[in-house]
Amino acid sequence: MRKAAGTLRPLILICDDELPLRELIKAALGDRYRYIEAGDASEAEAAMDQNPEAIVLDVMLPGKSGIDFLSELRSGADDTPPVVVVSAWQSPADEKAALGAGADAFVGKPFDPEDLAAVVEGLIAA
16 A cells, blocks of 8 residues: 555545546545546546555546556556546446456446445555
C-alpha cells in the first residue's frame, strides 16, 4: 500500500468522463479522502505521478477504455494502487474482463453510495 506521509487523508483518483458521476463518487466517499479527477485515460495517466492510494475507474471513457488503461497500469509497475472499476456494463463477462485486467473490485452502476464507500475503504485498509 502507498501510504501518504503524515496525517494527510488518502488521495483517490476518480476517472470518469461524466462530471456528475465524479461528483457523486466524491459525495459517496465523503471527506475522509482527498481527490484528483480525470475525465479520460490520458488525464488519469498524468495523475499517476501524484501517487493516488486508490483509483475509482469507469470502463467507458473517450479514447482509451478504462480496461486498457488498467491493463497498461498493471503491466507497467509492481507497486500500483488498488483499482475499483465502476461500470454500467454489469454482465459476468464484463466483471471478469475488469478483474482479469487487474481490478481489485467491480461495482455496477447505478451503485449504492455506501457499498462503494465500503469497497474503497476496504481496499485502502488492506
